[in-house]
Amino acid sequence: MSAVDSLGFLLGLVGWILIGISLGIDEWRVSSLDGSVITTSTIYENLWKSCASDSTGVYNCRNFLSLFGLSDYIRASQALMIISILMGFFAAVITLFGLKCTLLGNTDPIVKAKVATAGGAVFIVAALCAMVPVSWYAYNITVQFYDPLYPGTKYELGPGLYIGWAGGSLELIGGICLCLTCKSASGATRAPGSYAYTYRAARSTPGAVSRKINSELDNTSNYGKSAYV
Template sequence: MSAVDSLGFLLGLAGWILIGICLGVDQWRVSTLDGSVITTSTIYENLWKTCASDSTGVYNCRNFQSLFGLSDYVRASQALMIISILMGFFAAIITLFGLKCTLLGNTDPIVKAKIATAGGALFIVAALCAMVPVSWYAYNVTVQFYDPIYPGTKYELGPGLYIGWAGGSLELIGGICLCLTCKTATGATGSYSYRYRAARSTPGGVSRKINSEVDNTSNYGKNAYV
């Protein structure tokens, strides 16, 4: 169905855009005010930089100086988010050739359905590559927040994480919708077999027919043949 693949493409594209926005949002984690005496400044970070703002709205950001000085989960999250952006881009391009409402590439509905399925699979992989680092990052923020002996600044979940979850969910749903188009197209254009049942012929039926003809001829007298 054309509506299913179009909906899957739009959902996947919207999810890819949200993941790109998530990657650029500064507030992946925000310093908490719980138990803090100083409330005039706020510290927030993402995968690339840390920022500080005061009550007057003035803020200052600083990029992380060394990649190897970061935590392992931060470096892994950076790599997975970049992979997710690239996979989502290629998924959108491939899916565009597989939509039934477009005349790009092969016009055979079966071929288009397979292309759309490939794009849907890439959308699913891109969604997983985005949701894993976002969830991993949120897990570490939560563990540090509830750790009573953690010496550093404690943070809460920032809006960037929620945007990442929303984008990954849309990509995942869109990819599933696109994967369903291949099954739909195959079922719609598949070959159907019809059973042909020949009439049964039995020796008894032939003999009964012959006997009935003999009986009919016996009803005539001898004069009928003269």
């Protein structure tokens, strides 16, 4: 099942890269033109900064001045995305030692399968840490957009969210594929149609052994006496 763990590693690695790309994209949310009076400028934001561009292509960005001035969900999303990036990196390193096509670490197939499963579990956690803030961020955009009493600027979903969803989905699928390698390796250790037999030696006591020896000696002496009759 080397193809399954290699495919899982590639999917997880590509998903981790996409999550990193989504974290650096400025357009997590883009100002909506629906009901807006000013249509010559566009405002877009991500977790770290806010940018504005006009119809001529000139744009200006500013970082958020204070972490404590942000909404709670933005601060939580920042933390979860950073955790996802770090865990994805460690998952890729762990999985490298568990791939059957590599000679790193222990070469025992069972040990490698367990290491690959551990890497797959970390990939799954990293995917969830990325998909939760992306979905949470999109949920707040949707709620604000459909709230008629919301006084601020209304936004729409930006491309950074879609890339984050794609990366988290690939990491999740890759982690599941890696977790399946442990079951495949344990099933491959026993050939199809073979059966295992367990032999257990009969227990004997010293008294039983002595009685058996005496019985054999009596039979031998009786045979000797009848031989001369």
